[in-house]
Amino acid sequence: MVERILGPDERYSGNKSRFQIMSKTLAEEEAFDVGKLRKGIRSGILFSIMNLAKGALGGGVLAGHVAYMTAGYLPAIILNVIYGVYMCFNFYILVVSSQRMCRRCHVPFMTYPDVGEAAFALYPNPKVARWSTCYRKWIDVITCLNLFGSCAAYQLMVAKTIKQLAEDTQESIIEGRNGLPNLRAYIAFLIVPFIVICLITEMKYLAPFSIVANVVIGVAIVMTVKYAIKNNPGFENMVVATNFMDVIKFTGMAVFSMSCAGVVIPVENNMKEPHKFGFVLGVGYIFIIGCVFMAAFFGYVAFLDKCESPITMNFPLTMGPKILKGFIAVMIYVTHAVNFFMPFNCVYYYLKPKFKPENQYKMELVFRAIIVIIIALVAIAFPSVDALMGFLGCFCLSNMAFICPNTIYVLVHYDRPGKNKKWLIWRAVLLSAFGVFILFCGSYVSGKDLVSALFMKKPAGGDETTPAPETPAPGA
Template sequence: MMLIHSKYILVDSAQIMYGRLHMSSLSYPDLAEAVLKTGPFPKLTKRAHIFRYLVDATICINLFGSCCVYSVIIARTIKQILENAYLVGEESIRIYIACMIIPLVLIAMILSLKYLAPFSIVGNILLLIVAFSTIYYGSKAATKSPAEFPLIKDAEGFFGFLGVCVFSMEGMGVVLPIENHMREPKKFPRVLCMGMSVVIGIVAAIGFFGYWGYGEDSVTPITMNFPWAIFPIILRSSLALVVYVTFALNFWAPFNLVWYYIKVRHNPDKFWCVERIYRALIVIGLILLAIAFPNINAFMGFLGSFCISLMGFLFPSFIELAVKWNDPGLGACKWRLYKFGAVFGFGVFLCILGTYSNVKSLVTSKE
C-alpha cells in the first residue's frame, strides 16, 4: 500500500508542477530538478541539478541491475534444460552466463522500441500463465499445511523478502511516462489501483504457492521448480525467450540516460559507431557483474532495498513535501509532515537494513 501511495504522490506532485511551469509533461529527473529550482528551500536551488543526477543514477542502477538479473535467469533456464536433457554435463552457472555475452550484445544493438514493445504484451500473457501454473504445480507438490511454515524465519530472510517483493512490484521509472501519455491523466489513480491490484495478486500467488509447494528448495525463476514434462519445458523455454527480449527493453531506457551525458564528448558524425561501442561495453560489463554475483535472489533484494527505497519512498516523499510546502501550509496540515516522516522513515529503514542484508548475501553466496 505504501508503494502505491508513493506512486500516487509522485504523479500528483507532477500534475501540480505542470500548472506551475506551464508544461504538459515531465520525466522523473525533470520533476526532481524542477521541484528544487522552484521550491521553498533557497539553499537547495543551486543544487537542483545534483538531485536530477541522483535520480538518473538510481534509475540506471535499478534498470541495469535488472538486466543482470535477467541474464542469470536466462542462463539458469538454459542450464537446466540442457542438463536435464543430458545434452551437456553439469557446469557452473557462470559459464552459461558468460555464453550469453554475444546474444545479449546483439539484441542490445536494437535502437528502436517499436521492434521490442510487442514482446511486452506476450510477456504479460506468459506471466499470467506462469502464475496459474504455479498455483497448479505448487498446490500439487505441497506436502504440508501452509500454517506449518514459519511466518518469519530470521531478520536476514525478512529483509531479503522485502527487497524482492518491492523489486517485483515497483515500476517507479514508468509511472510518469504512463501518466504523460494518458488521454485523461486525472484518471491515473484509478488506473494505478487497478494495475497494482493485478500485479500484487500475481506476485502473491507465485510467492505463496511457490513456497508452499517447494519450500526452502524453491529456486528462481519459479518455472525451474516445475516437473520435467512437455508443458513445463515449453513454459521454461518461452520464459527464457521473453526475458531475453525484456533485457533489451530494460537496457534501452538507462542506456539513453547514460548516452545523453556521454555523447557530448564525441563527434556527432561518429555517433552511429560510438553509440554501438558503448552499448557493447556496457552489456559486457553487466555480464561480468552477473558472473561475479549470480545469486539473483540477493541481487533482486539489493535492487529492491537500495534503488526502490530511494525511487519509491525517499524521493517521492521529499518531492511532495517540497511541492506542497506552502499549499495550504504546514501550519494547517501538520499531518502532511507526519506522513512525510512515516514514508521517508520507512524508506531509510529499508535502504539501510535491507541493503546490508542483501549485500551480505551477495558477497557470501557460494552460487
C-alpha cells in the same frame, strides 16, 4: 484575495534549471490545462492499467516464491499487502507532484528526474534550490543502477534455465554436470546474444514481444497454482515465520517484484485523461499485488524449501514444462532489452555531446555493447538472482519508491497556501523513515549475501548461497 506564487525573478538567482514558474497565481496554476499541450495518440484507462502492470510484473514476479520461503508465509502475506499499498500511495503523491509542476511550469509532461529537479529548483529557499541538478543526477544514478542491476538478474535467470535444460536435471548448482560448463560460463556464452538484442535502438520493435512476454508470465502463474494443488493440496510443511533479518531480505525481493517506479510517471504522461490516474493506479496495484501473491504464495506451497528463481526452474522436466521454460527464457531475454533501453538512453544523454554528430550513432552501438558486457561481468561475479534482487530492492527502490516521492511532495506543496506545513513535514518524515531504514539495514543484509555469492558453489534454499567447502589439510 488571490494568493501569489513567487516568480522566477524572486527565486534563487543562481538557479540554472530549465524549469521556470509560468503560473503567477494559484488560480492560474489550477486553471491551466496541461492536456492541451499533449499531442499524439494517448492511452485510455484500460491500456494505462495494463502498461502500469506490465512495468511492475517483469522477471521479479518469478522470484517472489523465494521471498515467501525466506520470511515465512504469514509475515510475507501481510507485508505483501502493506508494501503494495505503501508504494501505491507514494507513487500517487509523486504523480500529483508531477501534475502540479506541469501546471506551474506550463510544460506538457515531466520525467521522474524532471520532477525532482523542478521541485528543488523552484523552491523559494536558495540553499535548497542550488541542489536541483545534483538531485536530478542522483535520481538518474539510482534509476540506472536499478534497471541495469535488473538486467544482471535477468541474465542469470536465462543462464540458469538454459543450464538446467542442457543438463536435464532438477537440482541447481553452480558447477556443471556431465562435463558441461558451470553457470558462470553460460553467462559468458550469452553475452553476444544479449548484445545483439540490445543493439536495437527503437523500442517499437520490442513492444510486440513484450506483450507476448506478459502472456507467458500469466501461463507460468497458472501453472504454479496447478503444481501447488497437485504437490501440496493440504498446504503442509510450510514455515509460518522465520526471523527479523530474513524478513528484511524478503522486503528487498518483495519491493523489487512489485515496484513500477520507472514507468509510473510515463504512464500518466501518456493518458487521455490524466486526472483519472488515481483510479488507474489503485486498480493497477490491486492487480499487481494479486499477481505477486498468486505466484509467490502458491509457488512456496508447491515447492516449499526447494524454491528456485525463476519459478519455472522448479517445474518438472517433462515436455510441456520444458517448452514453457524455454518460452520463459526467451521472455526474460526480451525483458532484458526493454529494461536496458531507458537507463542506456539516460547514460548516453551525458555521453552523446562528447562525440561529433557523424559518429554519435556508431558510438551509441559501441557503448551499448560495452554496458552489456559490464552487466554480464556483474552477473558472473554475483551469480545469485535473489541476492541481486534483494539489494536492488533495498538500495535503489527504497529511494525511488519511498524516500524521493515524499521529499518531492514536500518541496512542491510546502509554500502552497492552505497546507498544514507541520503535518506535511511529519507525514513525509514518517513515510520516508521506513525507506531510510530499508536503505541502510536492508542494503547491509543484502550486500552481505552478494559478497557471499562470490564464493558460491551450490544454492542452499532458493538462491541463497553457501561457500564451497574447504579442502582438508593433509593428515587431518
